[in-house]
Amino acid sequence: MAFSTGTIRLAVIDTDTGFIRVLANRLDAAGWEHRVLSSGAPVDELVAMKLNAIVLDPSVLGPEGWSYLDRVCGMLPGLGVIVCSANSTVAQRVRGLRLGADDWINKPCHPEEVMARVEAVVRRRRRSQPQPESGPLVAGELEVRSDQFQAFISGQSVGLTRREFELLQVLAEARGTVIEREDIYQRVWGYAMAHGDRSVDVFVRKLRRKLERLSAGWRYIHTHFGVGYRFEPEAVVPGEAEIPDRAIEPAVPMVEESEEIHRT
Amino acid sequence: MAFSTGTIRLAVIDTDTGFIRVLANRLDAAGWEHRVLSSGAPVDELVAMKLNAIVLDPSVLGPEGWSYLDRVCGMLPGLGVIVCSANSTVAQRVRGLRLGADDWINKPCHPEEVMARVEAVVRRRRRSQPQPESGPLVAGELEVRSDQFQAFISGQSVGLTRREFELLQVLAEARGTVIEREDIYQRVWGYAMAHGDRSVDVFVRKLRRKLERLSAGWRYIHTHFGVGYRFEPEAVVPGEAEIPDRAIEPAVPMVEESEEIHRT
DNA sequence: AAGGATGTGAAAACCCTGTGAACCGCGTTC
DNA sequence: GAACGCGGTTCACAGGGTTTTCACATCCTT
Numbered sequence: 303m304a305f306s307t308g309t310i311r312l313a314v315i316d317t318d319t320g321f322i323r324v325l326a327n328r329l330d331a332a333g334w335e336h337r338v339l340s341s342g343a344p345v346d347e348l349v350a351m352k353l354n355a356i357v358l359d360p361s362v363l364g365p366e367g368w369s370y371l372d373r374v375c376g377m378l379p380g381l382g383v384i385v386c387s388a389n390s391t392v393a394q395r396v397r398g399l400r401l402g403a404d405d406w407i408n409k410p411c412h413p414e415e416v417m418a419r420v421e422a423v424v425r426r427r428r429r430s431q432p433q434p435e436s437g438p439l440v441a442g443e444l445e446v447r448s449d450q451f452q453a454f455i456s457g458q459s460v461g462l463t464r465r466e467f468e469l470l471q472v473l474a475e476a477r478g479t480v481i482e483r484e485d486i487y488q489r490v491w492g493y494a495m496a497h498g499d500r501s502v503d504v505f506v507r508k509l510r511r512k513l514e515r516l517s518a519g520w521r522y523i524h525t526h527f528g529v530g531y532r533f534e535p536e537a538v539v540p541g542e543a544e545i546p547d548r549a550i551e552p553a554v555p556m557v558e559e560s561e562e563i564h565r566t
Numbered sequence: 567m568a569f570s571t572g573t574i575r576l577a578v579i580d581t582d583t584g585f586i587r588v589l590a591n592r593l594d595a596a597g598w599e600h601r602v603l604s605s606g607a608p609v610d611e612l613v614a615m616k617l618n619a620i621v622l623d624p625s626v627l628g629p630e631g632w633s634y635l636d637r638v639c640g641m642l643p644g645l646g647v648i649v650c651s652a653n654s655t656v657a658q659r660v661r662g663l664r665l666g667a668d669d670w671i672n673k674p675c676h677p678e679e680v681m682a683r684v685e686a687v688v689r690r691r692r693r694s695q696p697q698p699e700s701g702p703l704v705a706g707e708l709e710v711r712s713d714q715f716q717a718f719i720s721g722q723s724v725g726l727t728r729r730e731f732e733l734l735q736v737l738a739e740a741r742g743t744v745i746e747r748e749d750i751y752q753r754v755w756g757y758a759m760a761h762g763d764r765s766v767d768v769f770v771r772k773l774r775r776k777l778e779r780l781s782a783g784w785r786y787i788h789t790h791f792g793v794g795y796r797f798e799p800e801a802v803v804p805g806e807a808e809i810p811d812r813a814i815e816p817a818v819p820m821v822e823e824s825e826e827i828h829r830t
Numbered sequence: 831a832a833g834g835a836t837g838t839g840a841a842a843a844c845c846c847t848g849t850g851a852a853c854c855g856c857g858t859t860c
Numbered sequence: 861g862a863a864c865g866c867g868g869t870t871c872a873c874a875g876g877g878t879t880t881t882c883a884c885a886t887c888c889t890t
Contacts, residue, residue: 412656501879504881765868789847
């Protein structure tokens with residue numbers, strides 16, 4: 303499972319329009335979620351934004367700068383704080399860093415460097431902060447627990463192998479979205495899928511079988527012909543199941559055909 | 567692994583005598599344990615020093631600078647790396663930070679600022695693991711006492727060596743959670759696991775053997791094929807003999823039976 | 831109906847873990 | 861100073877679980 307950088311949520315607190323515009327461009331290009339604030343937001347608002355880091359120019363806060371910095375660092379020990387100011391002195395930088403800032407950059411500065419420093423700060427924070435562990439993902443009767451590398455149905459382990467589990471996780475995390483085979487392969491195997499490789503199909507088969515054994519009344523993985531697969535827990539209606547002429551795949555009841563097997 | 571909170575252990579890799587002398591004075595005054603190296607030490611030597619951070623001037627390494635930086639950051643993800651160089655370009659700083667450096671300072675610089683930045687980096691790394699040390703951890707018949715670097719079963723010492731104890735501690739602290747081999751190695755040995763290293767397996771074997779000798783009725787360490795190990799005390803049910811009764815592939819047999827290769 | 835795509839079952843290839851023992855480096859003992 | 865005990869590392873092999881590969885059946889779109 304190779305997560306790329308994992309997108310970063312960032313807030314920029316500054317009023318220097320030139321700097322902001324250039325930086326925002328780069329942030330957009332890199333796909334970071336960001337927001338620009340023209341004044342110091344209350345700490346609880348920052349909390350609500352669920353940020354990874356903030357870039358702060360203390361000059362927009364005036365004399366309140368130090369106390370604001372202190373408050374933010376104290377209240378949000380998990381937040382990365384990068385100060386970016388013009389004309390700072392050594393004493394100021396030392397004071398800021400001791401107060402809890404993670405880095406202090408001098409303007410003018412290159413947006414690429416700002417981003418690299420934010421990355422460095424967030425990287426180190428993530429490494430040490432054992433992730434809050436997003437609670438177990440639940441869907442239908444299924445429970446996917448990433449801390450166990452395993453899925454459970456009514457408390458029982460589904461007995462998935464590592465690959466099977468990662469496949470399920472990739473699909474389940476995209477709940478409701480169709481993912482193409484190439485993407486699935488890329489995300490689970492970590493490299494590009496060779497032409498004609500059937501691994502994904504085979505693993506979907508194994509997954510379906512194991513899930514079905516413990517959760518017979520539900521269907522979780524749906525096929526989208528010519529595209530890929532989609533995860534979506536759906537209770538099987540007794541009446542329209544088990545169509546005799548298609549003993550193998552009742553997961554695609556004819557009634558829903560246009561919905562199930564449709565290449566958009 | 568767990569360093570005390572106060573003092574910082576630092577290595578300075580530089581040959582700039584003026585800079586070194588001034589910095590060393592401050593470090594002494596602050597009571598930091600430090601060492602000056604005039605060339606890049608092999609990674610395993612750095613490991614042995616149990617450092618919190620290094621301050622590195624890549625110019626002493628010549629063209630090897632980048633690869634050295636890469637190697638150090640890759641092998642010692644827990645080490646704080648502060649690069650301190652003269653005449654660096656934005657591109658160089660970005661590259662260094664992306665390679666894994668935590669900060670990049672330009673010379674000339676004030677020693678106080680260097681120290682403040684080192685503190686900031688180390689603080690980031692520590693902030694999360696302030697495990698105020700809970701009392702002795704008890705699991706099944708086992709009692710893990712970190713204050714004695716030893717585990718006990720019904721009052722008797724299990725006779726663990728240091729590595730064995732640290733392995734047990736890492737696993738036991740994560741009670742119930744599967745930990746991957748790479749993570750285990752990283753946390754116990756302190757640096758990245760080389761591909762193909764079997765140390766973890768060997769130590770798990772030793773641990774299991776010693777635990778079993780004094781607590782025959784319990785199993786503590788469970789294997790998760792293709793992933794790693796999980797600590798969880800489980801009483802052995804007399805009725806269920808260790809008969810590897812691998813019946814005719816029930817596909818999802820693992821309800822709660824196999825004890826050695828147990829994947830929940 | 832043709833042709834490409836997916837479902838299936840099983841064999842073959844590959845990789846992981848358990849295990850015992852040799853091998854090293856170090857500090858202690860004789 | 862050499863032998864010895866200890867802890868840690870590296871090897872090699874066995875056994876078996878996992879992944880990949882195949883061949884064929886079935887299904888969908890054109």
